Amino acid sequence: xxxxxxAKSFQLLGSLMELHGENPFKIRSYQNAxxxxxxxxxxxxxxQEAEIAAIKGVGKAISGKxxxxxxxxxMQTLEKYRAKTPEGIQExxxxxGFGPKKIMAVWQGLGVESIGxxxxxxxxxxxxxxxxxxxxxxxELRKQLEYYQRSKHKYHYAALEKEAEQLEQAAAExxxxxxxxxxxxxxxxxxxxxxxxxxxxxxxxLNPFLEKTSLKEVVEQGGTITAKTAADTPVNLYLxxxxxxxxxxxxxxSTVDFLExxxxxxxxxxxxxxxxxxxxxxxxxxxxxxxEMREQDWAVExxxxxxxxxxxxESDIKGVVHAHSTYSDGGHSLRDMALYAKGLGYEYLGMTxxxxxxxxxxxxxxERVFQQMEEIDALNKExxxxxxxxxxxxxxLNDGTLDYEEDVLxxxxxxxxxxxxxxxxxxxxxxxxxxTAIENPYTTILGHPTGRLLLSRxxxxxxxKKVIDACAANGVAIELNANPYRLDLDWSWxxxxxxxxxxxxxxxxxxxxxGIHDIHFGVLSARKGGLTKxxxxxxxxxxxxxxxxxxxxx
Numbered sequence: 001x002x003x004x005x006x007a008k009s010f011q012l013l014g015s016l017m018e019l020h021g022e023n024p025f026k027i028r029s030y031q032n033a034x035x036x037x038x039x040x041x042x043x044x045x046x047x048q049e050a051e052i053a054a055i056k057g058v059g060k061a062i063s064g065k066x067x068x069x070x071x072x073x074x075m076q077t078l079e080k081y082r083a084k085t086p087e088g089i090q091e092x093x094x095x096x097g098f099g100p101k102k103i104m105a106v107w108q109g110l111g112v113e114s115i116g117x118x119x120x121x122x123x124x125x126x127x128x129x130x131x132x133x134x135x136x137x138x139x140e141l142r143k144q145l146e147y148y149q150r151s152k153h154k155y156h157y158a159a160l161e162k163e164a165e166q167l168e169q170a171a172a173e174x175x176x177x178x179x180x181x182x183x184x185x186x187x188x189x190x191x192x193x194x195x196x197x198x199x200x201x202x203x204x205x206l207n208p209f210l211e212k213t214s215l216k217e218v219v220e221q222g223g224t225i226t227a228k229t230a231a232d233t234p235v236n237l238y239l240x241x242x243x244x245x246x247x248x249x250x251x252x253x254s255t256v257d258f259l260e261x262x263x264x265x266x267x268x269x270x271x272x273x274x275x276x277x278x279x280x281x282x283x284x285x286x287x288x289x290x291x292e293m294r295e296q297d298w299a300v301e302x303x304x305x306x307x308x309x310x311x312x313x314e315s316d317i318k319g320v321v322h323a324h325s326t327y328s329d330g331g332h333s334l335r336d337m338a339l340y341a342k343g344l345g346y347e348y349l350g351m352t353x354x355x356x357x358x359x360x361x362x363x364x365x366x367e368r369v370f371q372q373m374e375e376i377d378a379l380n381k382e383x384x385x386x387x388x389x390x391x392x393x394x395x396x397l398n399d400g401t402l403d404y405e406e407d408v409l410x411x412x413x414x415x416x417x418x419x420x421x422x423x424x425x426x427x428x429x430x431x432x433x434x435x436t437a438i439e440n441p442y443t444t445i446l447g448h449p450t451g452r453l454l455l456s457r458x459x460x461x462x463x464x465k466k467v468i469d470a471c472a473a474n475g476v477a478i479e480l481n482a483n484p485y486r487l488d489l490d491w492s493w494x495x496x497x498x499x500x501x502x503x504x505x506x507x508x509x510x511x512x513x514x515g516i517h518d519i520h521f522g523v524l525s526a527r528k529g530g531l532t533k534x535x536x537x538x539x540x541x542x543x544x545x546x547x548x549x550x551x552x553x554x
Contacts, residue, residue: 001045006069007038009078010062015093016081018100019107032057037066039331039512045070088114095144096457105130119145140424143458151455154192155233158484158521161186163233164196167213171200174209178202179245183238183252187291189524191454191487195234199252201245206237246274253277254294261297262286265304292527298495299530309530312506314523316533318541320516321350322393322416322447322479322507327372328353329361331512334372334388338379340513342386347542350507351376352391352416355403364392366408373411387542389413389549393447398422400436402443409442414549416479416507418447419460427461434462438470444549445505445537446471448481448488456485464493472500475551477537482508482522483515494529505537 014030017023036057037044044052044066053063068075082090092103092115106112109130112121121127122145127138164186172180181187184197200206206225210218214230225237240248247270251259263269266284274280281288286303290311293299302308320341324330330337334351341349353372354363364372369392376388390413395403402409402417409415417437425433437443449467450459471478478497481488486509489497497504506522508515526536533539540548 001069001073003040003044004038006044006066007034007036009069009075010034010037010065012090012093013075013078013081015100016078016085016090019085019089019104020081021104029057029059029062033062041513086113088117091115092118095141095148096453097144098141102132105132115145115149119149147458151192153234154194154455156454156484157186157189157191157193157524158518160193160196160233163229163231164198167196167229167235168198170213171198171209174212175200175202175206179242181245181249183249184236187253188255188294189292189528190295191484191491191525195236196229197236197238197252199238199240199245199249201240201242201248203241206239243275244273246276246279247272249277250274250280253291255296257297258294258300261300265300290527292524293530295528296492302530309532311527312523312531312533312536312539314520316536316539317506317519317523318346319348319350319538319545320346320508320510320519321389321391321445321505321538322352322481323349323510323516324353324361324393325351327368328358328363329511334375335379336513337510337516338383338386338388341516342383344516346516347385348387348389348545350389350391350414350538352393354420355392355394357395357397357403358393358420363395363403366404369404369408369411385542387546389546391415391444393418394443395420396433396437398433400433400440402437402440406442412442413546414444415442416445416447417443419451423451423457423460425460427463430460431463431466434467435470438467438474438476443474443476445477445479445507447479447507448486448509449478450488450490452488453485454487459488465496468493468497468500468502471497471502477503477505479505479507480522480526480531482506482518482520482525484518484521487521487525491525491529494526494531498530498532498535503535503537504531506531507538 010030011034014027017027036055049063049067052058052066053060065075065077089103089107092098106118106127110121110126112118122138122142127133128135164182168180168182179201181199182197183199185193186196215227215235218225218227223239227235229235238252250270265286270280271283278288287306287308289299289303289308323337325332325334325337327334338349354361356363356365373390376390380388392412393416396417396419397403419433434446434449438446450462452459478489494504504526506519506526508518510516510518538545
């Protein structure tokens with residue numbers, strides 16, 4: 001089990017115990033263990049029990065439960081609480097903003113034990129009868145429930161990437177001489193996917209592959225095999241003759257909108273008997289369009305005009321912009337974050353801990369800002385030519401102002417302005433709040449513009465064109481937050497941003513050293529919108545980045 005999986009077991013245990021009104025001290029200890037364990041560097045599996053017990057905030061009792069999980073894959077105490085909690089009640093814990101206390105209220109007060117029953121109770125206006133609920137709370141819960149149901153049985157791309165690649169490799173090894181390739185949304189690097197899809201070109205059947213893998217619930221119907229992996233991930237396997245592999249791969253890797261535009265440009269349907277995907281484009285007289293860009297029809301127009309961009313790749317990124325340390329809510333020290341970024345080959349680190357209003361994240365009061373700046377100065381002398389830029393992720397306050405007085409704001413090298421509070425806004429309010437922040441002369445980058453959490457929370461509605469136009473007018477870059485739970489700015493708005501000359505910064509929002517690697521997912525999403533290295537802010541080298549942020553200083 002990974003550290004994150006172990007940590008989540010303690011998070012669940014704490015929540016289930018809270019549902020049953022257990023000892024608050026124990027509940028708190030399990031919740032603290034969750035926060036501690038998820039940010040550990042060393043795998044818990046590789047540690048002795050005494051070593052685990054010595055971790056601050058863990059102790060002997062919790063270390064014993066960790067050993068249970070590592071050795072048996074289960075924890076007896078957790079299984080006990082699972083057994084006496086209806087599955088539907090456990091599922092409610094996945095609903096954003098609907099915690100154990102509110103779940104306990106509807107469970108005990110209304111006898112509701114499933115998501116469906118809860119939504120029915122909301123529609124019947126029954127929650128307003130309960131203590132702690134009002135019409136506003138009930139309406140917000142309705143939105144969360146409907147969003148949850150729409151998102152069910154879907155996955156973040158990052159959650160399936162490794163498993164998909166392993167399945168692709170297993171098929172290639174089990175079927176020597178066969179053509180094997182991922183296809184569908186997972187090949188297009190869609191932010192959200194529903195399954196792993198794999199095209200296999202061979203003469204014969206898939207039995208050697210099926211016998212060597214742990215696929216289960218295998219059903220063959222109309223040339224498609226559906227199955228599930230050992231982790232219960234849905235899989236679609238498509239089989240075709242090798243001579244048709246290219247045509248079929250093209251078809252399965254493109255959306256309906258893209259195919260319609262391509263068919264029109266081609267003057268008719270694609271030849272069904274092409275062995276190589278590149279032949280599809282050659283026959284149409286068009287340059288190859290990468291799978292990531294086959295979501296919408298606009299890429300075909302670019303291809304027709306020989307205007308396809310050279311898409312950004314991960315190695316183009318020169319600096320880590322947007323990172324948190326133990327000064328606020330990060331898992332590693334400033335020094336550790338800098339050394340790790342340097343060790344990965346990056347030229348600079350843009351350090352952006354949370355600002356003072358982010359009390360929930362140990363936001364920096366002014367004296368701690370200047371304390372951090374002194375440490376950065378010392379590290380820059382030690383680590384040169386690697387450089388740490390002095391930044392902050394400043395909360396955009398409710399009226400659109402930034403979260404410090406001017407004497408503090410002007411001390412930073414750059415500022416990422418982000419909304420973290422009062423998220424329930426209509427489009428007019430949200431847009432104006434962002435516009436005010438963008439027009440602030442100290443704002444360098446607009447952070448995660450809609451505040452969305454994929455599969456968990458819809459972003460607040462904004463007028464994207466107005467926001468992007470304002471960034472263009474004020475020389476502000478826009479963040480594509482690379483955390484796979486955000487990927488915000490959505491890739492579909494990148495073409496408009498590029499049209500307006502707005503730079504995109506692919507930022508990991510790293511809360512640990514490992515979080516820096518999320519740049520990978522940000523780049524994949526950015527490619528979908530046609531981003532080039534020339535239009536990516538942190539594809540600039542250390543000197544050029546420094547000059548770019550310096551030009552905005554007041």
